[in-house]
Amino acid sequence: MTDIATDDLSRNPEDIPLKPPSADNGLFAVFQRHYLLRLLVQREISARYQGSFLGLMWSYINPLTQFFIYWFVIGFLFQLHKDLPNFPIHLFSALILVHFFNETFGAGTRSIMRNKALVVKMAMPREMFPVATMLVSLYHVVPQVVVLVIACVLSGWTPDAVAVVCLVLALLIIAAIGLSGALLFSAANVFFRDFGNIVNVLTNFVRFGVPMMYPYAMVHDRFGRFADYYLLNPLADAVVLFQRAFWVPTISDAEMAELEARGDVIMPDNLLTHGFVALAFCLVLLAFSQWVFSRLENKIPERL
C-alpha cells in the first residue's frame, strides 16, 4: 500500500482532534478549498455555453443588445438626456453592474437546487455553490468592461487614481451584496421554490433603483435633500461609483463647465465615503446571510 502512505497518515493519530465531521463549513472554508472552487467555477463557465457555436461571444452579445435596446428607446425614441454628455457610456457602465448583480443573485439562488446531486451526497461547504456562481458572473463582467473601456477611450477617457478606487469599490459592493442575496435565497429556495420567483420580481426593480436610465443629477434635482436616502441603496452607490470611474472621466472640461453652469450635480458629495459605508453595510449583510445559511443548511439535504 505504498500509494496510501502519505503525509496525511504519517501523522500520529492522536494529534488529529476528534471533531464533528461537518465542522469545516462557511465562507472561510470555501476559500481554503480554492482548488475545488476553481474547478467548480471552470465547470460552470464551460457548462454555461456548452453546445453553443458562438460560446463566450454570448457574453458580449447579450449585454450589447440590451445596451442598444435601452439606448434606442431612451436616447432615440424618447430623446431624453440629449444635454447629458456621453449618455451611452453612462447607460452601459450602469448596465454592466446591474447585469452582474442580477446574474449573481438569480443564478446564485438556483445554485443549490441545480447542484442537488452533490449537495445531497458529498460533504463540502455548501456556500461553495453561491460563491462559484458569483465568481462566474464576475468572470463575465470582464469582457463587458473591455467593451466599455474601448468606448471610453474613444470618447476621451482620462482616468485618475480616484477612478480606480471607485471601480474596485463598486465591484466589491456588488459582489458582497449579490453573494449575500444568493446565500440567503439559495437556502430558502430549497424549502420553498417561491423564493426563486421572488428573486425574479426583485431583479425587475434593480434597473429602476439605480441611476441607469436617468442621471444622478435628476435624482438630486427632484429629491432635494432626500437624495441621501436614495444613496442608502448600496446598488445605487455602486453604480454611481462605477460611473465616476468610467463616465465622469470622459466628460470634457467645457462640458463640465456647462453642466455646472446649469446647476447639475452629476456626482453626490462625499462619494467615496458613501462607497465605503455601503461596502461596510454589505459586508455586515454578508455576515448575516452566512449566519442564516448555516442555520438553514442543516435541513437542506433532507429537503432536496
Add this chain to the structure above:
Amino acid sequence: MTTSILLENVTKEFTLRYHRTFKEVTVAKARGVKTSDRFNALEDVSFKVEAGESIGLMGLNGSGKSTLLKMINGVMRPDNGTLLTRGRIAGLIATGAGFHPQLSGEENLVLNAAILGMSERELKRKYDDIVAFADLGRTLEAPVGHYSSGQRARLGFAVAVHVDSDIFLADEVLAVGDKPFRAKCMKKMMEIRDSGRTLVYVSHSPASVEKMCSRVIVLEKGRLGFDGEPKAGIHYLEYDTPDSDNEITDDEMGNDI
C-alpha cells in the same frame, strides 16, 4: 487505542410534508388534516469505533443505515447528541455519488477527487493509478450521463479508494459491479482495512460482512439493535437462516451487497 468515530445519543429527525402548495396547505388546515409529520430516522444511537476497526453496518431497508453514514460523512448533522470523527473521511455513499452527467468521465474524476478533499498535487500523483483502477478505457472520455450504473460505480470507487483517509465508508458500492471488478474492490477494501484505517461497511450480504468486518452494528428502525461479533449480529438479523421458499443464496444471485 484511539477513538475514530464517537456517537453519543445521536438523533436525527426528518419532517414528512404531505402538502406543499399554499392551496393544499389551506385546504388541509381547514379540514383539520395534518400537513406535516415528524419521525426519527435515527434515535438515541451511541457507539464508539476505535481506529483500525472494521465495522459492518447492517439492518433492513429504511433502518437508518444511509442516514447514519451520511452523518458520519458530514453531509447531515445530528439534531441531537454528538457525533465526532477523527481525521479525513472518504468513501462512497451510494454509487457514483454526485457525478455530473454532462461532464466527461475525466472531468468528473478530477471534480470528484477535489470534492473528496484531494489537493491538486495529490491528484496529479495519483491520477494514473485511479484511471488504471477504474479500467474504463476510452469510455473515460465520454459524458458520464452515458455510463451504465456499473461504470459509474467503477469510476466513483476508483477515486474514493485513492483518497488518503483515516475513515473509509462504503455503502452499496459493489452491488452493480461485474464479478472481476467486485473481486478487485473486495481486495482493495481488505487492503484498506489491513492498512489500519477505520472501515465502515454497509452491506446486506452476510458472507462479505463476515469476511470483512471484525464487528457488526445492526440498526433497527433507527435504534441500535445489536453491537458485537459479526456471526452473532448476522444471526440477530436472521440473515443466516435460509429462506425456505426461496433457496437462492447470495452467491447464486451474485449479489455482494
